[in-house]
Structures are given as structure tokens and as C-alpha cells.
Amino acid sequence: MDLNPTTMSFLFFVFVLAMLLGAELIRKVPSQLHTPLMSGSNAISGITIVGALIATGRQESGTIVTMLGALAVAFAMINVVGGYLVTDRMLKMFKSKKKEGDK
Numbered sequence: 001m002d003l004n005p006t007t008m009s010f011l012f013f014v015f016v017l018a019m020l021l022g023a024e025l026i027r028k029v030p031s032q033l034h035t036p037l038m039s040g041s042n043a044i045s046g047i048t049i050v051g052a053l054i055a056t057g058r059q060e061s062g063t064i065v066t067m068l069g070a071l072a073v074a075f076a077m078i079n080v081v082g083g084y085l086v087t088d089r090m091l092k093m094f095k096s097k098k099k100e101g102d103k
Contacts, residue, residue, distance in 0.1 A: 041079070041083060042079070042080050042083040042084060042087075045076045045077075045079040045080045045083070046076075046080060048072060048076040049072075049073055049076045049077065049080070051072075052069045052070075052072035052073045052076065053069070053073060055068075055069045055072075056069030056070055056073065057069075
């Protein structure tokens with residue numbers, strides 16, 4: 001992809017628009033739905049990891065692209081692991097507790 005100033009400004013516009021839309025969407029979600037929403041966003045973070053790995057591993061990638069790709073992989077992995085930990089904790093709350101006499 002040719003990164004001329006027009007393309008860079010368009011990509012920056014898309015990034016800012018996605019950021020504002022995401023913040024607005026999350027703000028409108030009721031607090032009871034935040035944990036299931038985070039659980040569902042793990043799939044999106046998985047796609048981010050794959051894309052960042054592809055961008056980082058390209059031969060033509062410059063130093064900045066490689067550093068940003070590695071940073072994207074790290075942040076997406078933190079999001080995936082945290083999402084799974086929170087989801088696991090949430091699901092444990094719904095399991096029935098065993099009584100002392102039961103096996």
C-alpha cells in the first residue's frame with residue numbers, strides 16, 4: 001500500500017471515527033452486559049493479533065511498522081487473556097455450590 005499523505009489522512013480519519021464510535025457504543029451498553037460484551041470482543045482481538053502478526057512479519061516492513069505491530073500484538077493479547085479470565089470468573093459465579101454431604 002502506498003502511504004502518501006492523502007492515504008495517511010484517510011486512515012487517521014477512519015481510526016478517529018472508529019475510536020469515537022466505539023466509545024459511544026460502550027457508553028450506551030448497560031453495566032450488566034459489559035462482561036458478555038468483553039467475552040465477545042475476544043474474537044475481534046484475535047483478528048487484531050493475526051493482522052498485527054502479518055504486518056510485523058512482512059519483509060518490506062520498516063522499523064516503525066514492526067514496533068507498532070509488536071505493540072498491537074501485546075495489547076491484543078492482554079485484551080484476550082483478560083477477557084477470558086473475566087469470562088471464566090463470571091461463569092464460576094453461576095455454578096451451583098456442592099453441599100458437604102454431596103460428592
